[in-house]
Amino acid sequence: MMIAGAASVTEQVCRSCGGSHIDTFLKLGTTPLADRLPVSVDDDQEEPAFPLNVAFCCDCSLVQITETVNPRILFADAYPYYSSFSQALLRHSRDNARDLIERRNLDANSFVVELASNDGYLLKNYVEAGIPVLGIDPAEGPAAAAEKIGVPTRLAFFSRELAEKLRQQEMRADVIHANNVLAHVADTNGFVAGIARLLKDDGVAVIEAPYVEPMIDHCEFDTIYHEHLCYFSVTALDKLFRRHGLYLNEVKHLSIHGGSLRLYVEMREHVGASVTNQIAHERARGIDAIDYYLDFSATVDKLKVELSTLLHRLKASGASIAAYGAAAKGATLINTVGIGRDLIDFVVDRNIHKQGKHMPGQKIPIRSTEALLEAQPDYVLVLAWNFLDEIMEQQAEYRARGGKFIVPVPNPRIV
Ligand code: JHZ
Ligand code: ZN
Incomplete structure (x- = not known):
């Protein structure tokens, strides 16, 4: 799974369960990296390009691309994505923070961590409310922008090891935010294990990720690129969290990014109807089986x-x-x-x-x-x-x- 020096590796097994029954159902060819913007039009230097093939795991239902590009190439070098350029996203993030402050009674004694905190677009709301925060993000430009607006940010990729280190320094979180990052990490299990280590026993991880159902149903095939390693269903997510002693207790549907899920994940098992209903819905629609995905390639070609x-x-x-x-x-x-x-x-x-x-x-x-x-x-x-x-x-x-x-x-x- 991991790549030390290599530019990319082709996965042979599922990123989540490690099973070897992964069937490719869409091939988008070889494409350049989506967030690496050439400076000059006459730049003869060849842009790195990698295959973009999408597969379904017959064991745990996870949809995933099979190529893993080295994260240092993907995120660290002049990463141009800054969250704060959309007013809708800023509103969405502020509402999320306010809701959690209220629901969880957060105050100056609480601690909120965001994984992939980007330019501080979300955590700034907690800072304004006097709640201690830590952002973690590997992209230099966005992390510097966050520091500038008063959001303490650690320039790093989040991992199980980093979580362990923070825990040793007595840092444990009441709330961990992870928006649009779970699908981006090469070590899916290590990342989730890290969340379990960093969360307080009664803490909550609030995770947002695009949902695979609207991606397929609305032909949002352009949301497939090398940064997005996984395309989640609730069925696949539930299995992923349970493997690490975490429970997906509540799920909300969001319209952002073409249809996303907000997941509330805790150490205690307290699974609500929103989750059981969604898993039942996915079973009824066949989202947990390969057939659901088989027409996608023809639909994409038509578009x-x-x-x-x-x-x-x-x-x-x-x-x-x-x-x-x-x-x-x-x-x-x-x-x-x-x-x-x-x-x-x-x-x-x-x-x-x-x-x-x-x-x-x-x-x-x-x-x-x-x-x-x-x-x-x-x-x-x-x-x-x-x-x-x-x-x-x-x-x-x-x-x-x-x-x-x-x-x-x-x-x-x-x-
Ligand atoms: P936007 C992003 O993908 C980043 P992208 C990332 N890859 C991810 O995971 C997904 O989101 C979920 C600009 N814009 O955010 C800003 C205006 O100019 O849809 C952005 O460059 N004016 C981590 O990059 C771009 O458009 C505006 O009024 O596909 C939007 O990109 C607005 C609203 C946006 O996602
Ligand atoms: Zn699997």
């Missing part, structure tokens, strides 16, 4: 053809097209569909760390969002479709002047 045909038709009619959101998922979309500079003039993004760089693989330039009103392209392909409402509201002027958006999933459509 790719439809989108490519639409963009070529618009372009052939003389229309100009730009794109919105230099999102990681955008990198998968443009590289698997083959959307290059012949179709898209530029991509806009509010994240200043992405502006001036280029989309992976296709090397489409990334500009600030003001470029939309300056150039007034006829169409804008929304790569960050998960924030469509926020983007439409913010780009009211572009739309009032006649601009139109193209939303790629679940079916390409113009709005």
Whole structure:
């Protein structure tokens, strides 16, 4: 499973249960890394690219990609993702913190840890409320941004070993947040074991991860990239936590990122109806069996053809097209569909760390969002479709002047 010096390894067994019955049901080809943005368009230096194959474990139901790219390559070097550029995400995070402060009676004597704390977008809410926190994140830029706003941050990958070290220093958490990180770690079991070590006996881990059901049902195949090693069902998660003496006691559905789960995980077993009902639902729909996944490849191919045909038709009619959101998922979309500079003039993004760089693989330039009103392209392909409402509201002027958006999933459509 682990890679010391190698750029990547191909897994032969399940990341969670170690079983060897893993069946590949989707092959997206070889794609460049989604969060590694080329600085220059003439940069001849070849971008590293890796296979993107998705498999189902017949033993524990976990959906996973089979290639593990070295995390140091994926996250440490100029990682451009900063959480704080979406207002919707900031609101979502603030509500989550407030809810936990109230539910758990957190105060100056409590301790909240976030794994993959990024730029402090979530923990800052606890800091404001006078609650001690520690962020843990391996990406230098975002971690420095967190420190700057008063969120103490340890520059590290979280692991079982780090949890052990913190515990030796008398650090144990009332609340551990882990948002959009469980799917990112190569040592899935080590990470969960670390949570079990760091949690107080009566503490709670609050974990968010995209849910595999909407990914399949809404053809959100662009959320598949090398950072996302796992695509979770509640069935697979329940087994993963139990292996480490943790219990998934409550689950909530969230609309963020195309449909996510928020999991409440504790040391004591107190499984609520939200969990048992969801596992029953997954069984009824067959989410715990390979058949559910077998049509996905054909559905993805259909979407790719439809989108490519639409963009070529618009372009052939003389229309100009730009794109919105230099999102990681955008990198998968443009590289698997083959959307290059012949179709898209530029991509806009509010994240200043992405502006001036280029989309992976296709090397489409990334500009600030003001470029939309300056150039007034006829169409804008929304790569960050998960924030469509926020983007439409913010780009009211572009739309009032006649601009139109193209939303790629679940079916390409113009709005
Ligand atoms: P966004 C991220 O993936 C990061 P990405 C990560 N890979 C992960 O796991 C998933 O989320 C769950 C920009 N934007 O967040 C910001 C605007 O410019 O959907 C981002 O660059 N203006 C760890 O990268 C991009 O769009 C706006 O108004 O696929 C959105 O990327 C808004 C709302 C966003 O996910
Ligand atoms: Zn398994």
